[in-house]
Amino acid sequence: MKILIIEDEARIARRLERMTTEFFGNKPVRIILCDSLQKGLDEIADQTPDLLFLDLNLNGDNGFEVLEQMVAASFHTIIVSANIDKAINAFAYGVLDFVPKPFDQDRLFKALNRFISPAIKQDETIKYLAVKRAGQIRLINIAEVIYIKGAGIYTELHLRNGQKELHDKSLELLQQLLPDQFERIHKSYLVNLQQAEKVLISPGSRYELLLLTKEILPIGRSKYKELKKKMI
Template identity: 30%
Template sequence: MIYKTLIIEDEHRLREALSIMLEMVAGENIQIIGYAESVEEATKMIDRLKPDLVFMDIMLKDGTGFEVLQQISFNTFHLIFTTAYEQHAINAFKYSAVDYLLKPIDSQELKTAIDRIAILEERVLEKQQITELQTNLSKTPDRLVLPTLEAMYVVKLEQILRCETSGSYTTFFLTDGRKIMVSKPLKNYEDILLPPVFFRVHQSHLINVNAILSYSREGMVHMIDKSVLPISRAKKEQFFKLMKDEI
């Protein structure tokens, strides 16, 4: 598929650099149909050109990319934010399941982001996703957006009992009995679901320590959903110290 692509970036050299990189890593799939450098220009171009893919800088010369999203009428496109590194903003992106690239953009990460688009069945910008992002930028996040092919699920962190990964997929087990599978590996969530509430006991398992029924010195954790999970040898000492400090 060829994606009609719009680049929204107010720095000329960065627009040029991204254009060249797109040609290098995905030239056969990308057709750049325009550039915008302001909120007003971006809003008009999205509604007029109806792109398949939009790369959007957060900070524009007359506002932010979020203002663009609030003003557009056409919203069935893939969105990838571009941003300079700032840990609070990056965590907000992760909690909100919004795709993003850090500046300076790495060519392999760019290719991975485009490849990820190819596995999605729907081209939909979820307004709930953006709303959660704006909320998460303004405070410490307490909810996580989990994207699936069927829907975007917003879950409170306290609802997450445990996460189990298999290859590039992660299944979230929730307190209400639901299981939500997302097409991202557990490592994508490990640095936002942090101790002392969450702990990765094993390569395949990350748990909410408040949902532990019991654990043994032999290295097994019994959870309130009746699952029994192993603690890896490398994690035992750290896990036992965490539990001791929590008591």
């Protein structure tokens, strides 16, 4: 596992490194420290991390300017910053957590537990999913997302306007970020239940979900009972 820390204060960077090492214990973790935004971006371009710790104020560089690129990427981002007024916007853009400075071990461990435990949801609500298209970042309001389909190393966002957008994050990572209205109904599908009409039982005991768009998606056998309760 590779964890990247972009932090220009050496004392805080080393503290993050030490606490993160303690959290993972004997698990193999490679932690890279970068003291500038450009060094961090170069490191990401060289090898994609599994997790990024990002400060929002780096020697005058505004980490928020590249945040859209980070949350559109295949890895999770945790903000570590004294700019707590930026927290609401950061969550809206899809960061996994916002750890305010100064922080203690309990607070950092809470953020890391969110990273390793998909079932732990953040309290704040994500509003957008950032996607990359032709080198540009576009923000998609999650209210426009009908469902998300696993597509190899990518995921497909299926939107109310009939368009599809590719996202670099896996279904598992997106499920951690999205609110409870998004339900994993199948190993390959994550659905906005506000766009669902009813559960269908087809011949051969196959379960399917009829959407308001009249599309029909498969429901995994292990997901049927829980989904049925939520659809009542």
